[in-house]
Amino acid sequence: MTHRRPILGLAALAALSTLAGCGGPLPRSDAADGGTAPLASAGPGLPAGAATPEQVMLGRELVINRDCGACHGGNVNPASDRWLAGASGEDDFGNIGPFRYWAANLTPDPETGTGRYSARQIFNALRYGLRPGATPDVEITSMVPGQGNHPAAPNYLSPAMPWMAWRFMSDQELWAIAAYLKHGVRPVHNQVRRSESPPDFWASEVTPAKIGTHVMPPFPTAAEEMRAPERAAQLMRGRELAASAACSACHGGGLNPSQEGWLVGMRDTTMDFQIGPFVTRPRNLTPDNATGLGRFSERQIFNALRYGLRPGETPDVDITSSVPGQGNHPANPKYLAPPMPWPAWRHMPDEDLWAIAAYLKQGVRPVRNRVQDSDGPPDFWRGEYTVEKYGAWPAPAFPTARETYKP
Structure with a gap:
């Protein structure tokens, strides 16, 4: 069994119309109003000079x-022959409504991969979603088309x-990811078909x-509350990770967090997943004591994220x-249950x-929402989560045969 991460798609994109990000609790170099922002800092490496080893290793991580x-090849194993090389052929595609998409070649091949683009163009793709081959190599300071070089x-x-x-x-x-893709991966020549799109290249969506905007709303939103002020820095880091790892795309x-329904789990059948013969359902991640994570300790949640173990059936142990x-x-x-990306x-x-x-x-503010348990095989997916399919933890040492460091 293999599967790709779930995506937002057209229907979900349309449902996001109430978002209004503004301000943010973390020190960033981003503007709070979605307009212009100061220069994006790459730290000691890119874009002005060579990528540093530390930057490449952070990008790899x-x-x-x-x-x-999961989409671009190799799952989570940088030793894989397919590591980041893109779609394996014409038939290796996904669908968003009537449009087909093929995962791009992310290796730095100068003809078919990211070798054609600058680190800044890759940064702009990650921050603003702009296709690097169709966007000039310039600093962009706004998400609004026609402003700040957008x-x-x-x-x-x-x-x-x-x-x-x-x-x-x-x-x-984001600069570290660009550094790794440009300077930490061996190039693979693999021409991938360009993905299909509507005539406006998704601009209306x-x-x-x-x-x-790319700036988090101020904490707390109506969906949040601070119950451990002495751990504020840790909670804000967790908040940033929950947002940037797209927990809410499923849950x-x-x-x-300004969006209604933040992490409350499945509320109708449009949110479930068909994994082979099984239906899996995103759980309630709020700390409700009866229907959410309030029943479990932080260690049980940690063990779920690190080892993929269901917290309700796993003891609270190290x-x-x-x-x-x-x-x-x-x-x-x-x-x-899949598609939880714990691997x-x-x-x-x-x-x-x-x-x-x-x-x-x-x-997170607790919300009462009981989600039916996911279907699954009798072995609770043990036969699927193997080293052969998902690689080892920790990851293989750098560099594998598919990696290199070229500043």
């Missing part, structure tokens, strides 16, 4: 734990690409009025191994996983 390989007639990436969530990453993180709430029967890992584990998220640093757990327990 992010590319793995944000599941780029093209007046923008050509956006297919909505299958989760840039609408990734834009909430910091400048440093990704307006600021519909999807907000509800549009694109950021687990130190991904091998069943070792290091407190249950001998007969019950794993989370990618397990590669986040400990502190980020703890931050997400803290935010879900201490920063």
